[in-house]
Amino acid sequence: MKTNFLSFVKKEALHILRDKRTMMIVLLIPIVLMILFGFAISTELNNLNVAVSVQKHTEDIRGKIEKLSANPYFTFVGYVNQKDAETMLRSSKADAVVVFDNEGKMQFLFDASNTNTAMSGSIYLQSVMSEENLSNQELFNLHLLYNPQMKSAYNFVPGIMGLIFILICAMMTSVAIVREKESGTMEVLLVSPVRPIKIILAKMIPYFVISCINLTTILLVSRFLLDVPLSGSLFSIIFISLIYLVLSLSLGLLVSTISSSQVMALLISAMVMMMPILMLSGMIFPIENLPSVLQPVPYIVPAKWYIEAIRKLMIMGLPITAVTKEILILILMSVVLVFVSLKKFNDKLD
Amino acid sequence: MKDIVISVKEISKVFGDFTAVDKISFEVRKGEIFGFLGANGAGKTTAMRMLCGLSFPTHGSGTVAGFDIRKQSEEIKRNIGYMSQKFSLYNNLTVWENIRLFAGIYGLSKQETKQRAENIFKQLDFEKERNTLVASLPLGWKQKLSFSIATIHKPEIVFLDEPTGGVDPITRRQFWEMIYQASNEGTTIFVTTHYMDEAEYCSRVSIMVDGQIRALDTPANLKKLYNAESMDEVFRHLAREAKRGE
Structure with a gap:
């Protein structure tokens, strides 16, 4: 008598297919996140409103203002009196005011309530307005490699990949396993001659398939919608993603063994897995900016290694040999996680 | 004796310093309804x-369906059916999908599955519900279906853990008719219950108090022994001695 493993996988697939809303979310989340991070949320500077206050118009000043209005990053919103400058900033009608004094010297007033805008804006404004003065000096020769246009999508795509797979593999599988514990069906399965490992595998397979679909959509969206170069070999990107998928699945199993309810599984996934990825993986904030106490933490966040590797492969276009270290660390982490979670799962059974 | 299907000798289960089961011994015969x-x-x-x-005894030994409970749990699992009070089918699968799943778990062939599914539909008068999601069935129906599925692979023994909890009296009656039928066909029934009228239906009954078996006999003999009118009285007489709470 041999149990039919496929009938199990079929059942898990049916569970997912029946729950149309969840399935839509799972399949659409990557696309929504990509578009959100790729277009809407960007750290690039656009349409900075600049007002100008001038005491005495000169040819030189006029030239500068023309240059300012022609620049796509700035919007020239008009002339103001020097004493109205602050009102302008306060009412948010302008993000910056350029004040020319009698001698034509410049002063920049910046609304620094948003530090990011103020930082990069002031530097850029400075360089635009003083370019002429610099023209006869020797300039730095600046080359921005790998992402010459400084597009934030290039930065976010690897991060989103690190996030999505944890979200779908770890969170969804842990919830799916705990759901069976909650509903009592797990007990029936355990009394049946099915080996526990098979129950778990059957649960993971559909989520693995969904993640592979997601990987495809992510790669397609980033290539054709966000114009991310995908300069590395596709094979190595997929290879390392598959390792990461296995790792995420075993994380999900681990979470399921320590949680007693679906809510708990969700919370653990969100707090213990998602937050570190967002905060500590270098996805949004550079690891170097972390306080020194937290500096070592990212090294144990699997997503950090994955994101770093994907960045190297996708954006920098390095060969797979350049990410050997990341691959080895991810494999090591997966092995440990698979081992620990299976052990915990088996212990739990008795 | 050939027709003994469950036999345990002094099995105990100890969790830390708590003895959950304390040296219990009993035998169950084929076709019996053992309460x-x-x-x-x-x-x-x-x-x-x-x-x-599902778990190994700390001490003692025993056999279920002829297999050692220490060494042959896989074989045991193949030869028993199990149904618990906690509803144990998949709510978001249809009746037919549930049947197919469990038939698959026990390795039934396609043909067998189809044939047994037809039997179940006929027996429960379920033909129309074939493609209904189990979630939308009334509880009593679910429990009956659950029992049919627990016995789909024709196990030697079926373990029922409070199978009629929360079910109305009429459906309980029908449920017990199913149990009787299975027992007549030679399946051994091992059932736990809190309903003492159900205890009366059993061939033999054992009563556990504080991890030990205090009484084990036919309901008629037990009533005689404790000079009681009903099983309810017998049970309360014994359970009163319990020292540990829930």
């Missing part, structure tokens, strides 16, 4: 888990 009674916390579930191959 396994006890207050909450008396150790019924733990004992049942050991019989089903």
Whole structure:
């Protein structure tokens, strides 16, 4: 008598297919996140409103203002009196005011309530307005490699990949396993001659398939919608993603063994897995900016290694040999996680 | 004796310094309806888990369906059916999908599955519900379906853990008719219940108190022994002695 493993996988697939809303979310989340991070949320500077206050118009000043209005990053919103400058900033009608004094010297007033805008804006404004003065000096020769246009999508795509797979593999599988514990069906399965490992595998397979679909959509969206170069070999990107998928699945199993309810599984996934990825993986904030106490933490966040590797492969276009270290660390982490979670799962059974 | 299907000798289960099951011994014969009674916390579930191959006894030995409960839990699992009070089918699968899944788990062929599914539909008058999601069935129907599915692979023994909890009297009656039928066909029934009228239906009854079996006989003999009118009285007489709470 041999149990039919496929009938199990079929059942898990049916569970997912029946729950149309969840399935839509799972399949659409990557696309929504990509578009959100790729277009809407960007750290690039656009349409900075600049007002100008001038005491005495000169040819030189006029030239500068023309240059300012022609620049796509700035919007020239008009002339103001020097004493109205602050009102302008306060009412948010302008993000910056350029004040020319009698001698034509410049002063920049910046609304620094948003530090990011103020930082990069002031530097850029400075360089635009003083370019002429610099023209006869020797300039730095600046080359921005790998992402010459400084597009934030290039930065976010690897991060989103690190996030999505944890979200779908770890969170969804842990919830799916705990759901069976909650509903009592797990007990029936355990009394049946099915080996526990098979129950778990059957649960993971559909989520693995969904993640592979997601990987495809992510790669397609980033290539054709966000114009991310995908300069590395596709094979190595997929290879390392598959390792990461296995790792995420075993994380999900681990979470399921320590949680007693679906809510708990969700919370653990969100707090213990998602937050570190967002905060500590270098996805949004550079690891170097972390306080020194937290500096070592990212090294144990699997997503950090994955994101770093994907960045190297996708954006920098390095060969797979350049990410050997990341691959080895991810494999090591997966092995440990698979081992620990299976052990915990088996212990739990008795 | 050939027709003994469950036989345990002095099995115990100890968790830390708590003895959940304390040296219980009994035998169950083929085709019997064996009532396994006890207050909450008396150790019924733990004992049942050991019989089903879900946990190993700390001490003692025994066989279920002819297999050693220590060494052959896989074989045991293949030869028993199990149904618990907690509803144990998949709500978001249809009746037919549930049947197909469990038939698949027990390795039935396609043809067998189809044939047994037809039997179930006929027996329960379920033909119309074939493609209904189990979630939308009334509880009583679910429990009957659950029992049919627990016995789909024609196991030697079926373990029923409070199978009629929360079910109305009429459906309970029908449920017991199903149990009788299975027993007549030679399936051994091992059932726990809190309904004492159900205890009266059993061929033999054991009553557990504080991890030990205090009484084991036919309902008629037990009533005679304790000079009681009903099983309810017998049970209360014994359960009163319990020292540990829930």
